[in-house]
Amino acid sequence: AAVRDLAGLYRFEPATVACDLHPDYFTTRWALAQNRAVLPVQHHHAHALACTAEHGLLDREVLAFTWDGTGYGPDGTVWGGEALACDGAGGYRRVAHLRLFSLPGGDQAVREPRRSALGVLFEMLGEEAGGLAQAWFAQAELRPLLALLDRSLRSPRTSSMGRLFDAVAVLCG
Numbered sequence: 001a002a003v004r005d006l007a008g009l010y011r012f013e014p015a016t017v018a019c020d021l022h023p024d025y026f027t028t029r030w031a032l033a034q035n036r037a038v039l040p041v042q043h044h045h046a047h048a049l050a051c052t053a054e055h056g057l058l059d060r061e062v063l064a065f066t067w068d069g070t071g072y073g074p075d076g077t078v079w080g081g082e083a084l085a086c087d088g089a090g091g092y093r094r095v096a097h098l099r100l101f102s103l104p105g106g107d108q109a110v111r112e113p114r115r116s117a118l119g120v121l122f123e124m125l126g127e128e129a130g131g132l133a134q135a136w137f138a139q140a141e142l143r144p145l146l147a148l149l150d151r152s153l154r155s156p157r158t159s160s161m162g163r164l165f166d167a168v169a170v171l172c173g
Helices: 002-010 026-033 043-054 113-133 139-151 161-171
Strands: 016-020 037-041 062-072 078-086 092-097
Touching: 016 026, 026 037, 037 043, 043 062, 043 078, 062 161, 078 161, 113 139, 113 161
Parallel strands: 016 037
Antiparallel strands: 062 078, 078 092
């Protein structure tokens, strides 16, 4: 509806639709279903481009720190704590990122920050993380989560600053 309304308001028909790179987002699926060219854009690169454009720097190379919750990375990890070198032509390189950690249960960690905390502890301490996380989980739920982390199952790797903030908040009580 938003695309239709804007196209009507400005009296144009878009030839290309830009969408998030994440294949499971509704807007990405919608874009791919249109009879138009589709330009998938990495979430954090879009943030960097928006800030660069806002400040009139599209003709320059910039180093952009894109720190937020989550965004699909072309490497299959969940991005969110990146340093991107962006060129004036619209390209980018990921030059640094936060240390990766696992999110046991995937997206459920967004709704249950204690899972992010467990993922950070597991990254740092391995199996010892279970002893520190006992206060946040019933034993019946902690054991399977530790098994997911140990086997790297349903535990996507992330560099997300948002998930790191969640984890630190849980660790701080």
